[in-house]
Amino acid sequence: MIKNTSNEQSRNDNFTKKIKTKVCFEKALDNNPWLAKQVYWHGYSQESLISNKSYTDVIWLLIRGELPSGEQATCFARLFIMLV
Secondary structure, eight states, rough: OOOOOOOOOOOOOOOOOOOOSEEEEEESSOOOSEEEEEEEEEEEEEEHHHHHHHHHHHHHHHHHOEEEHHHHHHHHHHHHHHHH
């Protein structure tokens, strides 16, 4: 049997404050606030990104906050393939 010799005590801290971010915005359903009706990533609709942009374009958007130019998209896609 292992004896617990640590002196752990609750500090009764609040968990955390809600952080506001410009990265993601979720618009809730009218009848259920726990389900998202629409999701936006840096202002772009998630549905539009899925339908019209590549995986690497979306990664670039999440890292940089804006979609890549054509040259940036090509370079980043090649780098991504190289690293994989």
